[in-house]
Amino acid sequence: MSAALAPPAVTETHAHPRRWAAAVVMMIAALMDLLDVTIVNVAIPSIGRELHASESALQWLVSAYLLGFAATLIVSGHLGDRFGRRGLFLAGTAGFGVASLACGVAQTPGQLIAARAFQGVMAAVLVPQVIGSFRTMFQGKERGAAFGMYGAVAGFASAVGLLMGGLLTDADLFGWGWRSVFLVNVPIAVGTFVAGWILVPATRERSARRPDVLGSVVLAAGLVAIVLPLVQGHSNGWPLWGWLCLAAGVLAVAGLGVFEARRERRHDERTVPLLPAQAFRLPAFSVGVLVQLLFSVGMQGFFLAFAIWLQGGQHYTPMQAGVLTVAFSAGGFLTAPAADALAVRFGRLVLGAGALLMAGGLGWVWYAVEQAAGAHTGSWRMVPGLVVAGAGLGFLVVPLVNVVLSTVPAELAGGASGIFSTAQQFGGALGAAVIGTVFFGRLSDGAGFTDAMTTAAPWVVGGFVLCAALCALLPRTALTDPHA
Numbered sequence: 001m002s003a004a005l006a007p008p009a010v011t012e013t014h015a016h017p018r019r020w021a022a023a024v025v026m027m028i029a030a031l032m033d034l035l036d037v038t039i040v041n042v043a044i045p046s047i048g049r050e051l052h053a054s055e056s057a058l059q060w061l062v063s064a065y066l067l068g069f070a071a072t073l074i075v076s077g078h079l080g081d082r083f084g085r086r087g088l089f090l091a092g093t094a095g096f097g098v099a100s101l102a103c104g105v106a107q108t109p110g111q112l113i114a115a116r117a118f119q120g121v122m123a124a125v126l127v128p129q130v131i132g133s134f135r136t137m138f139q140g141k142e143r144g145a146a147f148g149m150y151g152a153v154a155g156f157a158s159a160v161g162l163l164m165g166g167l168l169t170d171a172d173l174f175g176w177g178w179r180s181v182f183l184v185n186v187p188i189a190v191g192t193f194v195a196g197w198i199l200v201p202a203t204r205e206r207s208a209r210r211p212d213v214l215g216s217v218v219l220a221a222g223l224v225a226i227v228l229p230l231v232q233g234h235s236n237g238w239p240l241w242g243w244l245c246l247a248a249g250v251l252a253v254a255g256l257g258v259f260e261a262r263r264e265r266r267h268d269e270r271t272v273p274l275l276p277a278q279a280f281r282l283p284a285f286s287v288g289v290l291v292q293l294l295f296s297v298g299m300q301g302f303f304l305a306f307a308i309w310l311q312g313g314q315h316y317t318p319m320q321a322g323v324l325t326v327a328f329s330a331g332g333f334l335t336a337p338a339a340d341a342l343a344v345r346f347g348r349l350v351l352g353a354g355a356l357l358m359a360g361g362l363g364w365v366w367y368a369v370e371q372a373a374g375a376h377t378g379s380w381r382m383v384p385g386l387v388v389a390g391a392g393l394g395f396l397v398v399p400l401v402n403v404v405l406s407t408v409p410a411e412l413a414g415g416a417s418g419i420f421s422t423a424q425q426f427g428g429a430l431g432a433a434v435i436g437t438v439f440f441g442r443l444s445d446g447a448g449f450t451d452a453m454t455t456a457a458p459w460v461v462g463g464f465v466l467c468a469a470l471c472a473l474l475p476r477t478a479l480t481d482p483h484a
Contacts, residue, residue, distance in 0.1 A: 019137040022199040023146055026130045027153055029093045029192040032100075032185050033123035034154055036065065037428075038161035040116075041303050042322045043169045043178040045311040047112070050177065055440035057109035059231045062304055062432035064113045067227060068120025070425035071220030074274050074418040077128030078211035085129040085136075086202040090193060092126025097189025103182035120425075128418075136203040158329055166322025215274045218256050223426055225249030230433035234441045276415040279408055285416060287473045288404030289423045291351070294470070295358075295397060296427025298463040301435025302362060305456045308439070309369070313449025320379070327383045331361070331390020336398045343399030348474040350395050351403060355468035357392025359461050361385045366457035369450060396467070407475055435459055 016022060040047075040061060048058050080088045099119035106112035130150070138146045168180040176183060226249035229242030236242065261277035279285045303325065310316040310324065335354075343350045364385025371381070401420055408416045435456050442452035 016137050016201045018199055019142075019201075022137065022196075022201060023134065023149070025192055025195045025199050026089065026133060027150060028188065029089070029096075029196065030127055030130045030150070031153060031157060032096055032188055032192075033069075033127055034157035035161040035164065036119065036123070036185070038158045038303075039165040039168075039181055040065075041307045042162060042165040042311075042318045042325070043181045044304070045308055046169050046178040046318060051106075051109050051112065053109040053112075054235065055436075055444065056231050056235050057113060058308075059304070059432050059436040059440070060109075060113045061116055062300060062436075063227055063231060063429040064117040065120035065123075066300070066425045066429035066432070067220075067223055068117040069124040070120075070422045070429065071216070071223055072121045072124035073128060073422050073425065074219075074415075075211050075213060075216035076125045077132065077418060080129045080132055081205040082211060084202050084204045085132050086196075086200050089126050089129035089133070089200060090196055092122050092124075092129065093189055093193045093196060095122035096126060097186050097193070098122075100182045100185035100189065104176070104179040104186070132205075133200065133203050137201065162322040162325045162329070164322075166317070166319035169318040212260075212274050215256055215260070218252055219274055222249045222252030222256065223429070225252065227429050227433045230430070230437060234437050234444070273415065275419065279416045279419065282407055283473065284404055284407040284475050287470055288400060289419060291355075291396075291467050291470050291474075292400060292420055292423045293427040293430070294463050294467050295355075295400075296424045297431035297434065298358070298362075298460045298467075299393075299431065300428035301431030301456070302460045304432050304436050305439040305453055306365075309449050309453040313453070324379045324382065325386065327386040328390040328393070331387040331392075332394040333390075334387075335391045335394030339394050339398040340402060342395070343403050347403055347476045348471050351400060351474060352468045352471035354392040354395025354397075355464050355471055358389045358396065359392075359464035359468065361387070361389025361392060362457065362464065363461050364388065366454065366461060369453050369457065392464075396471075403474055 044058055044061060047053060047061065051057075053061075076088065076092075096119060099115050099122050102115035103112055103119060106115055134143065134146045134150065164184075165181055168184060169178045171180070173180045225245050228249075229245045233239075233242045257275045257277065257280070260273045260275050264273060264277050280289075306325070307321055310321040311318065316324070339350065339354075362385065365382050368381040368385060401417065404420075405416055438459055439452045439456040442455045443449070447455070
């Protein structure tokens with residue numbers, strides 16, 4: 001395709017004439033990532049049966065994607081700011097399509113896990129370019145409308161992903177089965193790449209500093225070193241190397257934070273810090289990141305175990321499992337529209353109530369699972385708990401960033417929001433590792449699916465109770481209007 005078709009660069013004085021068309025194209029590309037976070041959950045049991053995947057391999061199907069995303073997100077955003085977002089957006093879109101194709105044709109668990117990790121990296125390359133381009137392409141009310149569109153799409157993506165995962169797996173299009181969950185991305189990636197080449201403008205930050213590529217490698221290695229022994233530990237009898245690996249991962253991340261704090265004290269402004277020390281010195285920010293991390297641990301861990309229990313223990317079809325879990329998203333739709341406004345007025349009380357609703361709702365599901373006692377559990381017994389938990393999700397997650405970042409100075413807001421996103425992705429990987437290990441550990445010890453689920457559920461509920469307690473340390477009220 002000729003470079004002459006590429007749109008002109010956006011400047012501060014001339015808005016891109018086809019900015020809304022470009023925004024739609026970029027949102028479609030971002031939607032691939034948003035869907036892939038959940039679309040694979042209901043397909044995991046089918047993948048395990050066909051590829052004869054071990055329990056740890058099933059955990060890696062979730063963790064590999066989220067780790068790839070978490071390890072790459074911050075530095076890819078900085079690379080886009082410095083060298084241009086359009087090129088990285090196109091590269092990420094193309095790479096995501098290639099990774100999805102590799103997932104769809106994988107013949108072994110190892111091949112699929114590697115493709116999932118690459119898919120997560122490519123998602124992290126393209127998604128920050130969407131946010132950064134929106135900031136440049138739009139001004140004033142249009143910017144608010146563009147980010148509102150992004151938020152709305154992100155909000156329903158989880159529900160759509162659960163439905164699509166079940167529908168595509170059950171439909172068995174062309175005999176592909178679960179593979180269609182990944183292969184559906186390929187034509188979408190091709191179409192958005194072509195449209196993006198034509199419509200998406202070249203944007204960058206003129207004053208962007210050099211990204212810390214070496215630091216991002218250290219961060220990636222540290223995150224992997226933390227998750228690896230948690231996933232593999234049980235099946236290997238918790239060997240010494242696992243504990244050493246875990247300690248090395250924690251030390252690598254902590255050491256990176258100390259190094260960047262020293263560089264900050266030296267006023268070295270040549271490189272953008274990955275872990276802004278000034279932000280972590282703010283108690284509200286540190287607590288907020290921990291809440292985000294714990295929330296993601298509980299969410300990914302619960303839905304991994306829940307999907308396998310539904311299909312393996314209760315003999316739900318993938319479609320039935322997907323439809324049931326949409327009840328959770330429905331609860332979020334009920335509370336999300338009012339969550340920000342309530343948080344501006346009541347601050348941490350709204351977030352704490354959300355965490356308690358999540359704990360109570362999933363406690364209801366836990367009780368319903370216990371009552372199964374080996375028999376089939378009707379979906380209507382679990383729907384109320386899922387709806388209540390989803391309502392808590394809206395109150396906790398939607399306003400969390402605003403409540404916490406309202407205490408962060410404007411010059412640190414970009415880096416701080418990147419840390420929040422990284423904590424979310426890493427927390428999800430950690431949840432699949434920790435909660436998955438508890439669940440699969442009971443299965444490998446000879447327990448049934450229901451026993452394994454009731455063993456894992458208290459960890460999830462306890463995590464959200466801890467979230468509620470930590471919310472008491474957040475600001476009483478948000479200091480800024482989320483629509484500003």
